[in-house]
Amino acid sequence: xxxxxxxxxxxxxxxxSGGKATRKLVEELFARELSNPLLDELGDAAVADGxxxxxxxxxxxxxxxxGGDIGELAVNGTVNxxxxxxxxxxxxxxxxxxxxxxPLEDLRLIVQSMARAAEHAGVPVVAGDTKVVEHGSADGLFxxxxxxxxxxxxxxxxxxxxxxxxxxxxxxxxxxxxxxxxDLRLETALESDTAPLHWLxxxxxxxxxxxxxxxxxxxxxxATTLNELASSAGLTVRLDxxxxxxxxxxxxxxxxxxxxxxxxxxEGKLVAVVAPEAANEALARLGPDAAIVGTxxxxxPSLVLLDTALGGSRIVDMLxxxxxxxxx
Amino acid sequence: xxxxxxxxxxxxxxxxSGGKATRKLVEELFARELSNPLLDELGDAAVADGxxxxxxxxxxxxxxxxGGDIGELAVNGTVNxxxxxxxxxxxxxxxxxxxxxxPLEDLRLIVQSMARAAEHAGVPVVAGDTKVVEHGSADGLFxxxxxxxxxxxxxxxxxxxxxxxxxxxxxxxxxxxxxxxxDLRLETALESDTAPLHWLxxxxxxxxxxxxxxxxxxxxxxATTLNELASSAGLTVRLDxxxxxxxxxxxxxxxxxxxxxxxxxxEGKLVAVVAPEAANEALARLGPDAAIVGTxxxxxPSLVLLDTALGGSRIVDMLxxxxxxxxx
Numbered sequence: 001x002x003x004x005x006x007x008x009x010x011x012x013x014x015x016x017s018g019g020k021a022t023r024k025l026v027e028e029l030f031a032r033e034l035s036n037p038l039l040d041e042l043g044d045a046a047v048a049d050g051x052x053x054x055x056x057x058x059x060x061x062x063x064x065x066x067g068g069d070i071g072e073l074a075v076n077g078t079v080n081x082x083x084x085x086x087x088x089x090x091x092x093x094x095x096x097x098x099x100x101x102x103p104l105e106d107l108r109l110i111v112q113s114m115a116r117a118a119e120h121a122g123v124p125v126v127a128g129d130t131k132v133v134e135h136g137s138a139d140g141l142f143x144x145x146x147x148x149x150x151x152x153x154x155x156x157x158x159x160x161x162x163x164x165x166x167x168x169x170x171x172x173x174x175x176x177x178x179x180x181x182x183d184l185r186l187e188t189a190l191e192s193d194t195a196p197l198h199w200l201x202x203x204x205x206x207x208x209x210x211x212x213x214x215x216x217x218x219x220x221x222x223a224t225t226l227n228e229l230a231s232s233a234g235l236t237v238r239l240d241x242x243x244x245x246x247x248x249x250x251x252x253x254x255x256x257x258x259x260x261x262x263x264x265x266x267e268g269k270l271v272a273v274v275a276p277e278a279a280n281e282a283l284a285r286l287g288p289d290a291a292i293v294g295t296x297x298x299x300x301p302s303l304v305l306l307d308t309a310l311g312g313s314r315i316v317d318m319l320x321x322x323x324x325x326x327x328x
Numbered sequence: 329x330x331x332x333x334x335x336x337x338x339x340x341x342x343x344x345s346g347g348k349a350t351r352k353l354v355e356e357l358f359a360r361e362l363s364n365p366l367l368d369e370l371g372d373a374a375v376a377d378g379x380x381x382x383x384x385x386x387x388x389x390x391x392x393x394x395g396g397d398i399g400e401l402a403v404n405g406t407v408n409x410x411x412x413x414x415x416x417x418x419x420x421x422x423x424x425x426x427x428x429x430x431p432l433e434d435l436r437l438i439v440q441s442m443a444r445a446a447e448h449a450g451v452p453v454v455a456g457d458t459k460v461v462e463h464g465s466a467d468g469l470f471x472x473x474x475x476x477x478x479x480x481x482x483x484x485x486x487x488x489x490x491x492x493x494x495x496x497x498x499x500x501x502x503x504x505x506x507x508x509x510x511d512l513r514l515e516t517a518l519e520s521d522t523a524p525l526h527w528l529x530x531x532x533x534x535x536x537x538x539x540x541x542x543x544x545x546x547x548x549x550x551a552t553t554l555n556e557l558a559s560s561a562g563l564t565v566r567l568d569x570x571x572x573x574x575x576x577x578x579x580x581x582x583x584x585x586x587x588x589x590x591x592x593x594x595e596g597k598l599v600a601v602v603a604p605e606a607a608n609e610a611l612a613r614l615g616p617d618a619a620i621v622g623t624x625x626x627x628x629p630s631l632v633l634l635d636t637a638l639g640g641s642r643i644v645d646m647l648x649x650x651x652x653x654x655x656x
Contacts, residue, residue: 010430039456111358129383
């Protein structure tokens with residue numbers, strides 16, 4: 001496999017998209033070189049000895065956007081990676097790479113926002129580090145969080161007949177950040193959905209092995225996350241287009257920009273797979289904005305099929321390229 | 329205290345030095361806003377429930393230098409933060425922020441180096457993340473590692489009469505990186521001392537409460553680390569200049585550049601405080617390059633005093649400003 005990363009090749013924005021290029025880079029470089037049983041799982045968090053451990057770098061641009069900022073995003077993102085692994089988040093760390101000349105007032109706003117998000121989630125930031133690089137050597141501020149959690153539950157395994165649920169509308173974060181960049185000349189009231197998910201995941205964990213699988217569909221969106229599910233479970237994910245919750249503002253922006261909300265990052269949404277007999281209970285636990293959006297089947301290869309509103313069906317591939325760089 | 333970070337102020341390279349400005353930023357912004365009992369300790373790692381947790385961002389320039397590279401540094405740096413907290417390092421995470429256009433071959437060399445360092449230390453990298461930013465928005469590559477460890481031991485408390493030991497020569501890493509930058513027009517065989525310290529710290533932990541305190545003197549060097557000791561213990565650290573192990577190449581570079589090796593980063597050296605009756609045993613455990621370099625006293629305020637080779641003594645303050653930006 002290594003031969004497919006050719007000599008002279010360089011890192012591209014697509015390698016950071018969360019889609020196909022990211023997966024290739026992870027599988028053929030990071031996972032290959034650093035291989036060990038825990039890393040090889042390639043989950044959102046490593047799990048062993050009753051603990052979960054995860055990390056995420058945040059490079060979102062702009063740093064402040066409707067509904068949140070990089071600080072809140074960094075706290076919630078790592079809380080959520082632990083949450084969907086079935087863990088109770090215990091501790092966070094935060095490391096800052098700051099460009100010389102960055103306003104201390106903005107740094108304070110971001111750290112205050114992290115503090116509020118950590119307080120809200122009930123997960124303290126217990127360790128940190130700060131590095132400063134020369135003006136021009138970074139774009140303002142990057143934040144990397146890591147998190148440790150205690151495992152609550154082990155799930156069942158996804159199987160044919162299981163239902164796929166999402167906890168609310170998709171695409172809100174990505175479109176909110178795109179609009180905030182201002183280069184779209186689009187006026188909407190869209191806000192990022194950044195939020196912690198660990199209360200929702202704790203509630204679903206009470207379903208025991210009727211809960212099969214959880215993820216937060218961030219970079220690459222719901223489409224990429226469900227492709228990973230199809231691939232790892234060896235099943236088909238059949239999505240019902242009409243059931244997908246999408247805000248009218250997102251649908252409008254999506255149409256104007258030609259960007260499919262299925263590929264757009266969410267930062268406060270849960271996708272869960274549950275046994276069919278637990279679907280209504282799970283739906284109730286996920287709240288009023290949740291929806292049952294699909295079913296797992298074993299009658300086709302490992303892929304995601306979208307049954308469209310018009311009665312047809314099409315393959316939903318992983319993200320190729322990156323329509324939305326630096327979305328998180 | 330908050331008023332001392334004034335409106336309109338910006339982040340400077342000194343804020344990343346590990347010295348006085350860093351301490352002020354940490355105390356008046358990060359620790360103040362994110363305050364919680366674990367973070368408030370401001371140790372190299374947070375410790376609770378028998379676990380230790382830490383993080384470090386690495387922005388060293390150049391990425392490859394004599395004796396190591398950013399990957400090896402990132403692995404050893406986090407292993408060492410856990411080690412000096414008295415923990416057995418269990419797991420590492422690694423998050424990469426990569427500039428678009430970065431050569432994949434260099435990325436592979438760095439990841440291979442991390443893999444070798446992790447293998448050598450016996451601590452796997454179990455979680456990771458990769459983000460890519462546009463060309464010009466980062467300087468090649470930044471790596472942030474975090475680590476989880478299991479606590480081995482609790483130390484005694486530093487007290488008057490205790491001895492201060494270092495495990496080997498000081499200043500090697502910082503001067504090696506400076507020379508590697510090439511703008512000094514200096515030719516030396518100096519190499520970074522990057523190395524894992526957890527075997528040494530495990531050995532010292534066997535001394536029980538006769539072991540009082542451990543740190544790895546990275547950014548800001550031995551002087552800054554010992555100032556933190558003096559301040560937290562409320563004691564004077566008396567250093568014996570003649571006992572400080574310094575390579576002739578480092579002494580030479582220091583003289584030419586006018587940079588005191590006491591303020592220069594080490595990446596594979598341990599400084600330990602032990603009870604006087606355990607000093608020789610600790611010295612033997614630290615190996616042939618170790619030295620007893622000082623004593624704690626309670627006859628002066630909380631500061632670091634250097635007894636010079638000429639018979640005088642001078643105050644060794646914390647680092648002010650940053651003579652060596654991006655040294656780790």
